[in-house]
Amino acid sequence: MxxxxxxxxxxxxxxxxxxxxxxxxxxxxxxxxxxxxxxxxxxxxxxxxxxxxxxxxxxxxxxxxxxxxxxxxxxxxxxxxxxxxxxxxxxxxxxxxxxxxxxxxxxxxxxxxxxMLAMETQLRQFTSTGQPQQEAEPISRNVSDLLDELIEQSVRTVGKPVALMNKEDKVKAIDFLNRTGAFLITKSGDKICKYFGISKYTLYSYLDEAREHTES
The missing domain is CATH 3.30.450.20 (PAS domain)
Structure with a gap:
């Protein structure tokens, strides 16, 4: 013992x-x-x-x-x-x-x-929509929160944190933001530039590159 x-x-x-x-x-x-x-x-x-x-x-x-x-x-x-x-x-x-x-x-x-397992089963049955499981769509309280969420989604789309992104990754993220309407939000460019550590000039360059890639 x-x-x-x-x-x-x-x-x-x-x-x-x-x-x-x-x-x-x-x-x-x-x-x-x-x-x-x-x-x-x-x-x-x-x-x-x-x-x-x-x-x-x-x-x-x-x-x-x-x-x-x-x-x-x-x-x-x-x-x-x-x-x-x-x-x-x-x-x-x-x-x-x-x-x-x-x-x-x-x-x-x-x-x-x-x-708890019994409750989980009941809750799953109650919340089920009868459709394949989908990721819950976030509901933002204001445009600032919406922009934050879009930026986070762009990072998830790329699949790596900003610190590890190369140019191609950032172009992909900027393209996502453009396609989801993020740039329609007032002063979104400033926040996006700061988040990705790029200048306004670089942002416009990435946007042009993303658009050219989409058109081709």
Whole structure:
């Protein structure tokens, strides 16, 4: 079993996490040192989530740890598990190690997301339009916000941040802005020049180049 100070810390941590996230969050501490697969749980908070208690046996994760090289075990984060009574849990398994890097215990978090998944399904059905999923179109509050959104869309169209754009990338972005009517917004040229780090002369040059490419 891990030493007393380690156990005390894990107990404190388990209580804190369980209190923070409420009764749907189970936190379990397994002992890997005793090599007793029948009673590996040495601490548990909100055990009603899986119906387990101190002294109960391990999951398949613990069994795997008991039979493998304990210095090569890797933490498993945010994976889904299911209880016998059908609850769906979002789980994370972290290995507690000694000074030699050998796993001596497991700190496990299991959050019951069954109700959330049911709500997600209902919400998806309610918001579905019966058409293929489309990206939600933003609604801007004013023309300044609209211009900001168009500029962001032009960057997404290019597929790289401005700092990494070459001339051809910027021409493509300017072409997008031109085709979407961004230059109809008052003083849009100043903001676009500043955003892309170009002069007004360069902007007009890029516009001409984009138009020539479109016509050809």
């Amino acid at each position: 891990p030493n007393a100070s380690t156990i005390e810390f894990l107990l404190q941590l388990a209580k804190g996490i369980a209190r923070q996230f409420g009764p749907n969050c189970e936190v379990v501490v397994h002992d890997l040192v005793s090599n007793d697969p029948d009673s590996s749980i040495v601490a548990i908070e909100n055990g009603h989530v899986t119906g387990r208690k101190v002294g109960d046996g391990p999951s398949h994760i613990v069994l795997e740890a008991l039979q493998n090289n304990r210095t090569h075990l890797e933490d498993q984060l945010a994976y889904l598990t299911r209880t016998k009574d059908g609850k769906i849990l979002k789980s994370s398994t972290l290995y507690v190690r000694n000074d030699d890097g050998e796993a001596i215990g497991i700190f496990s978090i299991n959050y019951d997301i069954t109700l």
